[in-house]
Amino acid sequence: MEVYKTKQRELVLSYLKDNNRCMSADEIIAGLRDNGHAVSKTTVYRCLELFSNAGQASKFLNSQGESAVYRYSGGHDSHFHLKCTECNKTVCADCGFINRMQEHFYNHHGFTVSKTHTVIYGLCRDCGRSKGETSE
Amino acid sequence: MEVYKTKQRELVLSYLKDNNRCMSADEIIAGLRDNGHAVSKTTVYRCLELFSNAGQASKFLNSQGESAVYRYSGGHDSHFHLKCTECNKTVCADCGFINRMQEHFYNHHGFTVSKTHTVIYGLCRDCGRSKGETSE
């Protein structure tokens, strides 16, 4: 099976590249439509699956079981996502602690942490002030 | 609104308590049915929502977007879940590194990590040997 280069695939990939943030399939479809490029739902899902397998995009799921979101990664991503379960904001953590985490989990648990698939849930600075972790 | 104590709620909660692991709604329904206690799908979902909000159970989602899984937490849980994206096995990490993580994210990012909601994705020992993190 060969991978053809098609108009749709280029559209989806460059849309992901141009909007370097997490987007749901629907957002991508709507965004492309707004730019005058109608790409079918089916095709967008198939592209995202393709890119995800090829390492060009990462797929994330979030805590409430909403739709999956995708983000351009170009094959190399180097930060974690911190997602607030209260206000749903997502923060990127770019600091070196991630490498310490990877080292720890690899050395003590034989586990290779995926930087792009892991999302740390909790409360952000603002929401953390008002709530404890009581009902977490 | 008052929360009534019903037979169904007790059944679901004690089933969660007795099987202290992650279970999907379907597993719970089937398990109860096998024990001779038919509780409707609707009710099980409503119970899980209720317990989750009350801090008696935690809801987890997994990397492939499959169904949500629930686990008894009794209001206090103290470990992370490491999930292998290759073989789908889930490992619990009970070690103290988690507290170091919490400290780090709190001190450097103002972020209060939820132990019960966070799942770390990656490759387990066995799967990590054969694959790199290439397509992650």
Added chain:
DNA sequence: ATAATTGCAAACACTTTGCACCTGT
């Protein structure tokens, strides 16, 4: 030419909701 891709509509799996009936207090 022909293998792969597209897009529609229909199927899917999981979860939620409307509503009449039942149960706990």
Added chain:
DNA sequence: ACAGGTGCAAAGTGTTTGCAATTAT
């Protein structure tokens, strides 16, 4: 008695699949 809970069937999500038409090589 009556607020609240249950369960069925039906509706809703987000995502995937069968298939005929289309496109890339």
